[in-house]
Amino acid sequence: MATEQPTGPILVINGPNLNMLGTRQPEIYGADTLADVIALCEATAARFDRTIIAFQSNHEGALIDRIQQARGEVSAIVINPGGLTHTSVALRDALVIPEVPIVEVHISNVHAREEFRHHSYVSPIATAVIAGLGIQGYAAAIEYLSRP
Secondary structure, three states: OOOOOOOOOEEEEEOOOHHHOOOOOHHHHOOOOHHHHHHHHHHHHHHOOOOEEEEEOOOHHHHHHHHHHOOOOOOEEEEEOHHHHHOOHHHHHHHOOOOOOEEEEEOOOHHHOOHHHHOOOOHHHOOEEEEOOOOHHHHHHHHHHHOO
């Protein structure tokens, strides 16, 4: 039995400080900018006849509002929650509302960094977690979510 290729837009969410990619700690996060991340996501999605909706905010409430709005609008979510990964039960609770697959992405290998970064409130509800691949982790997430 063949499985159908997923359709519908993928919401790509970037949390606090990810608007500073390319200038904030390039030794950890690299030289790529958030615009580079979005362009990579768009190009990867296009290979599978998919589209993305990109959203970034430094404000927890704005992220939660956007996730709630995604219910019935998107077929999947790729999220890099930034520092909220380790602190926000509210963000975790919002992510179950759309009832779609979720891939948690981190540019750096959070498990090889400070102890407080080892815990994620998002991971237990995520379909998959990708960490340490640089911005290629976003492409891997979109490809994963786009294959039958």
